[in-house]
Amino acid sequence: MSASMGRLLTAMEQRLYGQKTNIRLMAAALLAGGHVLLEGVPGLGKTKMARTLAALTGGEYRRIQFTPDLMPSDITGGVIYHTKENEFQTVRGPVFANLVLADEINRSGPKTQAALLEAMEERQVTINGATHRLPEPFLVVATQNPLEYEGTYPLPEAQLDRFLFKLILDYPGEEQERQILRGHVPFATERDQAIVPELTLDEIRAAQAHAAEVVVEDSVIDYITAVIRRTRESKRVQLGASPRAGIAILMASKAWAALEGRNYVTPDDVKLVARPALRHRLLLTPQAELEGGSSDHIVQETLASVPVPR
Structure with missing residues (x-):
């Protein structure tokens, strides 16, 4: 980082x-x-x-x-x-x-x-x-x-x-x-205290270019693909993740790896970003919603069911 x-x-x-x-x-x-x-x-x-x-x-x-x-x-x-x-x-x-x-x-x-x-x-x-x-x-x-x-x-x-x-x-x-x-500070006081940009x-542009160069091995690409496709196979999901969702996980995994100071993506990076990247992209069936299901549960079950590359 x-x-x-x-x-x-x-x-x-x-x-x-x-x-x-x-x-x-x-x-x-x-x-x-x-x-x-x-x-x-x-x-x-x-x-x-x-x-x-x-x-x-x-x-x-x-x-x-x-x-x-x-x-x-x-x-x-x-x-x-x-x-x-x-x-x-x-x-x-x-x-x-x-x-x-x-x-x-x-x-x-x-x-x-x-x-x-x-x-x-x-x-x-x-x-x-x-x-x-x-x-x-x-x-x-x-x-x-x-x-x-x-x-x-x-x-x-x-x-x-x-x-x-x-x-x-x-x-x-x-x-x-x-x-x-x-630590509460009234907004009027906070507004007058100028924050120095870090x-x-x-x-930012340089950091984005560095994150884009993070290496993703074929085994991790295959893992992301399997996760995305598995969401479409669930009977509790009416609308599964799109290819854009896979790209989102890929780019987010690279950015997370860069924040961790690595130039390569691991399956753990994929797991960490999968829930925030997919929870709003899955449309559950009415029956699944009536049973109290959520997209977060579907993502966790999907990650648990897909073999992790070694």
Whole structure:
């Protein structure tokens, strides 16, 4: 792991208590060039996690609050006519940033959610027929409340499939909650205390290039393939993992290995990233849901049933 990434992880762990694994997975997503969906009940620090990552990486940061009346053009931008200049001008929306926080993304309907699809997949936005490239690195961190909460819209499968990871934030342990209370700083005070970035955009790009060069042996490729295909064979799964899910596991495994200071991927890396990479991509049958099953259980059973390469 590079010294800059080490500083980033340390700084985030000092500000976010009880989220060590999720923090490392966020850093892995950054290295892999993927996007992250954070799910948890209100008040667990989802927005703070994204805001902290943005401040420590020093890139341009934009926050979009998703509401039922939010329009796609409020995200991507549009073309307006300036009477003074007597011409049309393109106004870029908040999606043109290095880190975009899509806060409470499931508060808006599918039409507005879909405004992010092109940006997340192709790193570009089309406005009035013209294509505009997004800055690099580009990372979308979306937060959502559990679906049983009032006023939420489930994300379509195509939208979910664009996220590299879905991370679940749960209540902290007792000691961790004490740390949160001891270290609490009002937001107004925190905002005035400028956070010094721990790495530059050039360092992020260099770290991403290093992660992309991590070696993956054929036996590990075969292991990932077997895991992906096994999810489609389960009778409790209505929609199994797609080839894009396999690519997500591959890229995430390489990024995790880079964070661990290795230039090769192990089956343990695959196991570690499989659950956050697959949990939002599997659609269970109604019967499995009635029986209390979850995609996490399916992933764990799948990993247990596939022989690990030696």
